[in-house]
Amino acid sequence: MNALTPPQYARTYRYDEIDREFLQERIAEFRGQVERRLAGELTEDEFKPLRLMNGLYLQLHAYMLRVAIPYGLLNSAQLRQLGKIARRWDRGFGHFTTRQNIQFNWTKLEDVPAMLEALAEVDMHAIQTSGNCIRNTTTDEYAGASPDEVVDPRVYAEILRQWSTLHPEFTWLPRKFKIAITGAPHDRVAAQVHDVGVLAKRNERGEVGFEVHAGGGLGRTPIIARKLRDWVPEAEFLAYMEAVLRVYNALGQRDNIYKARIKILVRDLGDEFTQMVEREYERMPRDKYRLDPEIVAAIAAHFAPPPFAALDDQPLPEDPEFRQWAEASVRAHKKPGYASVTISLKPIGGIPGDASAEQMEAVADLAERHSFGEIRVTHVQNLVLPHVRQEDLHALWQGLRAAGLATPNIGLISDIIACPGMDYCALATARSIPIAQRISERFASLDRQHDIGECFINISGCINACGHHHVAHIGILGVDKRGEEVYQITLGGSATNDAAIGELIGPAFSYDAVVDAVETLITTYIAHRAAGERFIDTYRRIGVMPFKDALYAPA
């Protein structure tokens, strides 16, 4: 086994020779496109969507290459290779995104073909990580491990990946298209704020089917999705998805980029949209689009459970520091004696989602030692080792600590989602990373963070809302006001089953004042909370006024 061979039991989709041949053809195509651009056969306008569909953006200071991590699944060989790419062609870092992908922010155009070749060595690519096409499907980071899972969403996420790859009809959509799928009753994928959100479930006979929502989204017009159907049988899954995409491709707005997402079409048409999808679905030659159970079984084999040992649950060692980390980071597993571990990429004062090449290699090593060589990327920009023996947790924690990856703040106030903001992004109107850093420094005391409890702060550096501020308990949106960065605060958002768009609390705060404002919100919550209440619970019970009064009271 060489460094590029995936570990035996890591359950990532295993490429066959056809998948590999496809990837080589795609690289050859992109190389040809670059040559035609350089020869003047393609204008920059014509070239742009072609490079975007290969993951290559032009940002403020450099090109950015966004690499697809299908539904957030990695094996250790792949993560190690990402570390190598970061070291060789970036500045030693990679940035994990809310779409469970990774970005290299300091890419040189001339290095891109070599980077794509290096990715292909571990069956990875940058296809459809940008552009007006179907993007990487996201799913539950605890898939295959969570006790509440009803259907393994990885199987259908992989089917969606293959179906949507260079789809002949849906590669030139009005706008980008993002699908999220979950197979657990507790929604950990923010299904209701996606273009399509899918909840895989079972009927009383144990058959798999899908509840399909469409038209959710964030951005400048945040909307909760509309439920199209309570039940699409497994065999009809792709037929139904085809029907949704056909209606959108035919009727989505093309003349205004800000009104081109499917959410606007669904909002404007309402129930008529649902009816149109149903009519299209009814008239399709469904045999042609039927998902054969044999195919589902063959894909499912890629995600078969690894060889778990028969173990019993273990008490955790009496080590206060370890206990504090475990309380934040360790999650119940469906197999006795195992646990899932979330690795924080949010060190105090750090850049949310960043990992160094050395950290990627360290996590790859630890995954091989403790989690069958398997790693997940979360939409909160952290990593997960899905299948860790409870008896190994202490050793794992020590290994993570040595790599600077043991910050015990998962789900706490410093576990912040932040977009790259004006430090990298050409669209941003304000900085977001330094705000995240300053908030995390303000609440640096981990005892205090644990006392505050679960609290989600999300930060976007412009109205496009890549930092998901709308669905945070405390959302922060940076905007430009006459040349000055100011920050609006929203309260009460949620990205899970009780999905809600946060409410704007009042006038914006300056760059200097916004961290104090967050602190005021937290002290107000502490003053009002009842026993066991999280920030969001207190907010829902007492409403916005006490927070507003505290923030805007005359001094």
Added chain:
Amino acid sequence: MPLLEDGRLRPDDWTHVEDEAPLPEGPAIVSLARLRAEAASLAGRNAPLGVALPPETQPEEIAPFLDRLALIAVKMPKSKDGRAFTQIRALREHHGFAGEIRAAGHILPDQYAMLLRCGVTTVEVPEGTKPETWARSRDTIRIAYQAAQGADRPLSLLRRKLELA
């Protein structure tokens, strides 16, 4: 304008006819408005008839005329505007249209393979186009993960190596 079929240039027998202009003797492509207004007299012509289907028009709207049409021209106002892909697929799949489907407008060679897979026959290309670029673009990626028009076997992700035409 040069016409591309099977990755090669070929002569174009068809004429795009303005709404006010008299119809020529040979094959003619008329607007949808003219097709509607003059349906009866157009049906009486001996030469083949085609219609230009605007991007915002759903194929259902020309369903009543399909048995008289030998060609449907779809248009891409910009290469990023992909409505034509759905129109073409719908004409083949829902309406069983077996005549020529021609794509016109701003089209990149990189879109050729996808147009073919949706069911296009010919593409109007700019003067001076190198057909080799289109043929090479069509042939670069020979593997497809989905069933296409003209390849009417059931969708198969395993038996999926569909050689493109």
